[in-house]
Amino acid sequence: MGFGFQPEASSGCLLFSLLWQPEGSSAGAGPFPLVRRSGGRREETRMLAPTPELRPLHAAEKSRLILVSNRGPVEHWFDDSQRIRRREAAGGVASALGAVAKRSPVTWLAAAASEADKAVAILGGKVRIASDSELRLLELPPAAYEHFYQSFCNPILWFVQHSLGHLLDRRDLASEALASWHAGYLPVNRRFAEAAIEEIPGDGSSAQVMLHDYHLYLAPRFIRASRPQAALQHFVHIPWPAPSDWRHLPSFLVRRLCGAMLANDSIVFQTEAFVENFMATCDAYLGGRAVVRERYGSIQFLGHTAHVTSNPVSVDVDELKALRSTPQWQEYRRALTAPPGVKTIVRVDRLDPSKNVERGFEAFELLLKRNPGLRGRVRFLAFLVPSRCGVPEYASYAKRVFDRVNAINAVYGNPEWTPVTLFYEHNRTQALAGLSLYDVLLVNSLADGMNLVSKEGPVVNANDGVLVLSEAAGSFEELRHGAIAIDPYDVGGTADALRAALSMEPVERRIRQQALRDAICAHQITDWLRQQLKDLSIAEHMKRFASEASA
Template sequence: DGLWLRMVANDAEAHDRFYSIIANPLLWFVQHELWNRPEAPDLTRREHDAFELGYVAVNHRFAEVVAEEVEAAGGDATVMIHDYHFYLLPALVRARCPAVFLHHFVHIPWPQPDAWRMLPPAMREPIFRGILGNDVVAFHTEGFARNFLLGCAELLGLDIDLERRSVEVDGRTVRARAYPVSIDPVELGDRATSVAVGEHQRALWALRRDHLILRVDRTDPSKNIVRGFRAFDLLLDAHPELSERVTFLALLQPSRQDVEEYADYTESIRRVVADVNLKHGTSDWQPIDLRLEEDLDQAVAAYLLYDVLMVNAIVDGMNLVAKEAVVVNRRDGVLALSETTGAYEELGRFAVTLYPFDVAQQAEALYEALTMGPGERRRRGAEAAAWVREHDVSAWLGAQLADITELRAGARSTG
């Protein structure tokens, strides 16, 4: 019958505090463990006020609206909540609608308990108590689910069961589950054959040398872009025979440039690219082709053509670029994948492993990927693509809905 969309109006100042101070960068940096701890963060009155007058206020407003919809549905409804913006909402909704079933998917990493000690109890405890209002808290990996349970035990003193992946709170059982998000291979495949992608493909092919290394990312510090370029610099130092034969194409989407840390990181990217190109470039060859723009058709065209895809994130909830690229690549391209991405749990066995802080190792891994034999390249690529096609976005959603149905049926039979 279609979907109904209800918009929620928020005070502009409260929304700015909610989003630009607490959600980004504070929670994002905590959960990706990006803070340089000797220097940041400094939690001042500004952050405390932003939490109370922004994050808490906006969560309350959304909770009111969700509760109204649950009550209109008779109270016994299923609500699926997404991401780090709404950690307080579940407990607020449950307080008003005790019969509701709440399922919360967290799309970013959930770190080990000590990472949360960067926040004072006045912030971290409401976050944990809020998300424990759910019946199911879902993550991309088993590791993130385990970290969540350990945090409940260490920071709140709650009883957990790691084998059953559950925690007891206020007489209820909350489950922690892993459902690795995925893509729609059919939709992506259709786009890969479009006229627009074909035009980009021809343009990129005309510029390529013998080898093409690719990365497609947002200019987010967690993506580890600067270290990736430093590794490429070391690769060219160690293998002068690659001079003028390999290009590193970087398709980067500027992200959150209103946040100081992101703007500074984008400038760091520009500087390291300029340094590498000045050091190694020639009159008709620039080792790094940096494109700071958002163009999905161009990205898909590059997926078709890469010889090596570099994903060296410091930490990533999943990283769908890795899944998208392996499905449509036509050159038996090799995936070079950080062990600290969520995608590694599924695709690591098909990839060349990258250790995100070891620039020397990343340079060696790039060389291994570039020189891998054709048979091994073909096998790895085919197996990775087959895995993603089988475990697509429909399977991701279907697994969650099946578990919700089972858990709700079990609750009714024991209720």
């Protein structure tokens, strides 16, 4: 069977509904660095749940980690009986941070995004998300959050940081950025900071605060002003581009972003390349006011030293392996299994321009055009998650992707074979079951902080599948030796890589698959978390030592 798409207008957002079609139908450096560097490379020195349980707000607990992110680990919604239900949130950030809450006592602060989230926030309690962890949802002014999320964060900041600023279709980008900054990004960051401050006792000397991603670059400066002794860490999940990419924004805003981030004790990126880009950006935009010491991985600004390092986020291998034995997984796997003699290409992504989905389908179309013998013998399963459909650039991109899929199926398909089957929904178990079946996994993102799919795939795959991986994905640093590398802008080269992967000998497939698994198992989510907490503990102890020495 195949899938077609029908646009629907809903609250100004272009939605696409899946329609089933029967077969055959038409369609200062500090005392020491946190990491050492050698040759430019990093060296270690080291589905539904019941209505959520609410707990009264209470004073901050001394031993708890305070985690701050725009999105929480769960999202709430109303069922047909208007009862509040919840499910795991989509996305790599939510997935990675959810693992943190399961392994360490956490008070998690996040925005109330859905109407059900807001109802939970109004109740004024904390939601238990693990045995020793809880979530506090913040109700934010709708107008401010709209400017914050739908304008400044997405698409402006997201596109700039993915080196896609040239795709922003704005008549006056600078004016829009300034307006959304003052009306949204600044006040929302201040509110997040205030919530964090409420959880931190005294001067913060016993507090550890872990902030996440591009939504909250300003919050550390506000927290530092109120709780000067708090240990602050910021983990940036998305790429940090070269200084030249920031030209799309007014330089005043870039200076404020960099300066606020430098209020952290440690700033952690996914790759060493992003570390170098951040240090270069601070050097370019903060000038002589910031002392950038690349050798020590530190930047001194306004009398405070921030250490800058990399620590790639990863996956929970044991959790992924455990999923394979669940009945739901097995059911999806049976339904998705290819007919005898048919090979499978898979991709799993949010439908985001940075994921380069359209070029991926163009490469598959070129593969079929160049290799007529593959028609009827290879299929493409695409598991795409709806993303930011209220942003014009996303809505228009989604339409182009769906048009491309329908065109490929119309030209090359027949009653017995549909070239592309596309699933447009948030269904993690189904997507992971699909990953277990691939002969080729395509990850051709234009820019990615990490791309956890490229790590999940080799863990769950049972076919000695081949990873075709963009050189622009953050995971490429770790997985390059087991993957086929591609330039994400080169459609012809991607088609060639798909052909090479499909025809690869079993021995080489097995060797590459093992290399990928070894790299992934060598640095799992527990290793990432251990290093993050270690950096926070170092910052806390150094502050305590400095305070005692000056007393």
